[in-house]
Amino acid sequence: MQTRGRMLLFILLTIPLCATAATINVPGDAPTLAAAIEQADAGDTITLAEGEFEGSVAVDEPLTITGAGLEATVLRAGEEEVVIVCNADLTINDLTVGPGHDGIMVGDDVTLRLEGVRLTDIASDGVGFHGRFQTRLFMRDCEVTRCADGVDLESTQGQAFNCNFHDNNDDGLDYDGDAGFLCVGCRFVDNKDDGIEVRLATRAEVVLADCHFSGNGEDGLELINRRELDPKDNIVAVTQCDFDRTGRWDLGCVDLYDAEGNRNEETSIEPPHAAVLLCANTFAGDLEESVSPNLRPTIAQTGEMPESVMVTWTPDGGEAKEIALTPTAPVLAGVLNVQPNFEGAQVGDAEGLAVDDACFYVGDDTGRPTGSVHCFDRFTGVHIGTISTNPFAGTELGFTGPEGLTILPDGNLLVLDDAGDTGANAAVVAPGPEGFGTFIRHIAMPDPDHAAEGITTVGDTVYLPERERVGIKAARLSDATVLPGWPVEYRFDGNRLHLAGVGYDGTSVIVSATAYPSGDRSAPVARNFLLSIDPADGRPLGMQWIGACVNDARGVACIDGFTFVSDGWSYREHESGWTNKQGQSIYVFAPSAEAISEGAARLPVRHGAPTE
8 A cells, every 4th residue: 555655646746737827027027028938838928017128039939928008018129120020829919019120020830819919110011921821810909000011911811800001101911922811890091002912823812891991002902913823713802891092093903014024013914813702892983983994894793782672472372472672781701712622622513501610511513423522621721521422421322413511400411412303312421520421311301393402400390492493392300201391482573583502590591592584594684692581481581692702602501690602603704705713612701890800710711731
């Protein structure tokens, strides 16, 4: 017993205690910031008191640096020095950075978070990066002023909320490389060059929502073509922004080189090397005054949201009723291109869509009769895996087109076959990321009159929109008993609505819809609406217009207050005869800019190098 007791005591004494994050006060616990960084362990917080502190420091392990407020705490460096070199994850709160030669220089594979930070009087970039795709920046309630470029994104991924970029000596925000960055509620005012400059690369994803541009010396938003990079899948989305008083264009697009190969950013030879998506923006003047000539066809293509839509609803066994709906424009909160995705796996026809807490799933019916379902990390876009649906997960089930996906109440993934004339089948498989695609069971669905392209669950009920007949069938999930459903027909200004994807937001059933003349699917009258439907009786409750962003709305999934929509079309056509490759993309919509800000932690932020 004594030996066992001594051994136990020895083991207890030799087990390290779990480290807890410490707070180091400057100057209370350390005389300078450099001394505090030297003293700190990973995860510690350094708190700076009121006053000015010398920077010229490097952070090599994860830390938080907190000040006493923008006006109270100043972190500065010499004329030839960098205030902070960030080589590890770093959070900075409630202080001013500057003056200095460079503000914050960020190394590879690092996440920088700034909240309540002012960057000012910086001779070079307020925040600069080394150009690695995996580097991430998150900003909230920051001010960036009197720098060269306020923030110079080099293939950086991230978000900025409620930030003010003003009076910088070059651009307020400079996108380079394959940056994937979301700006919501930001101001770009009186910058000497552009409010935002985007040098288009190959897979840049630029999303601007509820931002203000005014007084910038050249363009409010400038896109620069770089044909030498063979651009493929750039996406620039601008929604509910207002533009006022710029030196040249509110929205401009130029080429990096002129026709003779000379560097000249003042020319506009070609259309933008990007899919440019514009929705519900306000310009200072008309198109000729506000938009460069090569961007005007883009605005013509996206069209305008209709002021009112008359929807004909015929209840089961009742008379047709005319219901006037006023469309609203949801705010685009994010976009992920999945053709090609970052791992190189191709999604050829993004149809079905489902989203859970960890992943999103895309049904791809390319190359029928062989289809597939792809699994992606919901927050990074990284491809996790693919399963074939013909044969299905090693079974004898042969699914021709996995166009309907939904998450069941038990957390598993339900995959619906695009039945055509063969009946509707569904398979339940394990979700990701672990064990994705493992076959669990088969479920017989009610047989639609024609293809069922979507599926969703409301409790124990599943709903299936029918493409051609334009009704919505229903079944009890637990025993596949057919329920009355909604054998109704919806019409848009007299034209039949084609229903595709379907989701449930906790209150309404959300169906993606396009209006076609009766019997003619080749010439849509109006496309890409989200129709909100009362799950009690199928009554239309509202309509959201997403036609400025989505070219062919297919799958729909609702989670955390956001609506995810898959786009099954690869090119955007314009009146001038040119096209932009948009790829198969997943769009994330929110009801307002405030909802985006509140749910920022639940939005995707790309990670992992894109395929060259």
